[in-house]
Amino acid sequence: MIAASPNLFASADSFVKFNGINYDEWALKIQYTLGIMALDIAILTDEVPTEITPQSPEAEKCHYQAWEKSNRLGLHLMRMTMADNIKPPMPKTEKAREFMLKVKECSQSDLVDKSIVGSLMSELTTKRFDWSQPIHDHVTHMSNLAAKLKTFRMDVSDTFLVQFIINSLPYECGQFQVNYNTIKDKWNYQELKAMLIQEEGILKKMKDQAVHFLSHDGANSSKAKPSKKGKNGKKRKSFFKGPESAIQKEKKCHFSKKPGHFKKDCPKRKAWFERKDSGATTHISHIKQGYRMIQPIRGVEQFVSMGNRMKARIEGIETYRVILDTGFNFKFGHGIFSMYRNEYFYGSGTLIDSLYRFNLDVRFSDSLFIVESQDCIKGKQTKHTVKKSATRSSQLLEIIHTDICGPFDTPSWSGEKYFITFIDDFSRYGFTYLLHEKTHSVDVLEIFINEVERQLEKKVKIVRSDRGGEFYRRFTENGQCPGPFAKLLESRGICAQYTMPSTPQQNDVAERRNRTLMKMVRSMLRRKPSLRHLRVWGCPAEVRLYNPNEKKLDPRTVSGYFIGYSQKSKGYRFYCPNHRTRIVETGNARFIENGQTSGSIEPRKVDIKEIQVEVSSPEVAHEFVVPIVSSQSNDIMGQQQNKVQDPQNDNNNDDQVTI
Template structure:
């Protein structure tokens, strides 16, 4: 029963979601799955067996129970494979056959047919061939569109289909179109498809020949003056407009002939002399005594500037060469980062200052008038007060203070910035609802794993809008793609254990460990991670691990797979490699030891992949370099042991972030 339910749940994930317009495809997959699992008799028969009574025979009881189970599972499967947007409008019934019949009636209404026909007709008439697929697939797809329209009552004549296909061809097929228009005979669909396949092959061959000729010309030109043979080739193959292009090369920067603007040496020298483009803001020497949690409106600033990191909804550090912000008095300050700052005003509205620069050396926080004007904001200034509008809606206001206009911020928002700065605690102002922040804290794990933690109430509800592309993940986890060979998984817990030791590392842990060893169960992929001072301690850790898992699971470890390192098998002596303490412990416990062949780490791929995963997390966090060491070790231990959500929650509660 449990296996059948699991198969049904797995099948539901593979069925296309019903959105109200794809009934045919959805119902076909539903009927196939129910038929394979012998659960379709509830939707095939109209007669419902009579209810079970005390006088019912065993045959009647069995028939009713079989029908009831088929009806119940069929209803659950159909409801699970529906989009959330259409579920409220589904018919309320407890019979699977009646349920799918009403869905068919709703889906085949005139309104649904009209929307489907309109979409198919639009795609058929506007589709263009862009060389992203073979011409055969393109023509077949257009024929399928015409067939779907015919089944919906909009018959597409074969001559119309041929003309639609001809209109979808690009400029490369212009000669082909001219030849077709000049002949008297009209091709049918099959003849047109065969001709287009031949024409596609001819055009590809011509492109290869042209590319070969261009390659010959470029090779000779790199050596110096063209040879007599090259000149003959130029006269032969470069004619008409192409020869005029070479003669009419004119630079729009220096106005000289013979090169383009992008290759102009004077333009490159001008850029080198000009240097990096800098952003200027007004100097604010008269605001030294103003609190740091204030924001000021500046009409002379070309960008938003913040000297505190708190309040940024997203921020990226500046990589590579240093960049500076030039003040109005020609002083420069180093830019530490750039991101989006969320400014909460006293009206309750917020303004996202995109492209805001984080400059700790700047004395005040500035809002650029020109940047807000580009976003559609309107300012009304007068009598010492300014108002900020957008689409005739009041966003906020400010007052004149010391000859500059200061924003009126939300009291709690302003107080939080002031308290954070006065206490010197910067990290406590982080946006705890940011999914990107938790992605960094938990060792750069995937978005799906974070969503799973949220669904299990281990993490609070998060905002996933800022979790897009993590540069540190790309740097730390990039790999070379190899072809993975299929492997046979074990069928029981503790039937096969993968193990490997990783290290030594240059920087030891708090307790002085330089290695760590992992044990992974092949069936469940449940893993254990232990820290080691030296490799010889692996024997003690192995004994602790075996005692724990065998007692907790009431099973015996049967096979341990590792590489043929000295810490696992033994050291080399004059008589060869002799079993060491690790191998002897396995032998005394009756555990079969499997060792990989020399130079084939892929045979122990499960343990190697786990080590790789842990090290990728560490490298990503090192690249980010904004997390404390305690979180690195915390994330390393937690992510090395999957599915320990409660331990993750309790461990996180004991540390202060």
């Protein structure tokens, strides 16, 4: 019992990790392990023993200690055998049985059940026997799949299971399938299993016999004659009657005329074949060594007939590459051959009338068979870079391209001489930051990563840059020393990718962005900038502030002084000494620059006089007092009271008007 704990946790690494959908397999492993260690008392019953006291009997103390140890070690084992991404949402409890039941409730949701059932049904219906394992294991595995489906309330009857197993058999068992379909009786699972084991033994014997025929046909082709009686092959066994010693005595090579070996094993014949081509249009090999690709064969063409009237199965049509001593290699396949040298393509040939017609590339027609010496290569080697098409990322922040541009002769208004760009490979959206020095790129990188990961709720996976010293430290005697930039990426689990030396085309996304930005800067320098937004620093201003509690007769502005521009908004900053907030930001203000305001400074003088107008009506006449506003600069209008008469007397303008 005491030695069980170390062995328990020492074997925890070999456990199947619980990933959210494999609860049955994980729970069974937990139960078996704790049961073998005699530590399963806490997960078998819901009863929790009462806490012991000094007056408790010895039996209760032993029982409580055993339960407490089982509960503690069981909880530790279950939490250790969970995937890291599953641990945070797991329930918090101190009882092993309660923890296992809650894990079961969380894992066996309807969506998970549907996913597991779908995968099990797909495997059961598409499973095929490929001779990589015994037929017994294959049938047992399909039975286990049906048993798992039953746990999810998907009952697979014995009849369906038998039919699924029959459908999974290879083409060698075709006669077995025909016999099963012709009989009237139906087999159950156990009967089918026994029949298949018997059929497997028969097929293995037939396969060994066919191999025996092929291996000895070269020595006995002149003497043995195939029997024409029967189709089961029993008569053909008479080809090799006789003791093994008699066959050993007859070993003689018909190529070198020497005894002791057959023609197929003759070393002299093998050397002759290496020096001379057989001249055959179709070459056959029993090994796959040297082939580049395989195309499988289906239908009646998947067998080849031998000289002894036997058939051998064709694994596939393959493409073969022949390498010559001159460095050239030829790749044959499908009636076409291609010639390469040092992975460079020189030309191709087409099969016409059993001969290949070679079409040489014009780029290599003059220097195809000129072999350069090592000294010539040292003197003539030029930079050669083969640009391969890059695969674009499929989601945001999967690959980030970065590069630093500078230094510039003219710094910015705040003294920066460099700028760094970060471009997302998927969206091509970019960020640009100004730098005083290249060493500040680490701080900018951390700001960029924090911003994009928080805004997009995704993680940066790869950062691709060149081999500059700010990204990729130089090699020393002890190897490469990672710099602050590489250490930051490593601490965040981000993969760093670097270009090869002197190959800016490998970091083409960032290089093109730098070129685009420099073109924009040069174009902007050719245009006269607008200075309308610039104001005199410290000039008085009337600032319009937002005040939701403003009344009708309250002043609309607050007096202040202009002290700068807002850094993160489109507006100005003002110092208002008479306001409760001294420093304010707004975009609505009137500036009093050079002590002048718009309009005239002198106030207007207005005289108000009263003019009495008599308004008459058919019944009652009323008098109204109408004020007329006049300026001193103008004549006072209405010095003479013009009496307007009734509209009926329009011809007399001096008459009174009655309303």
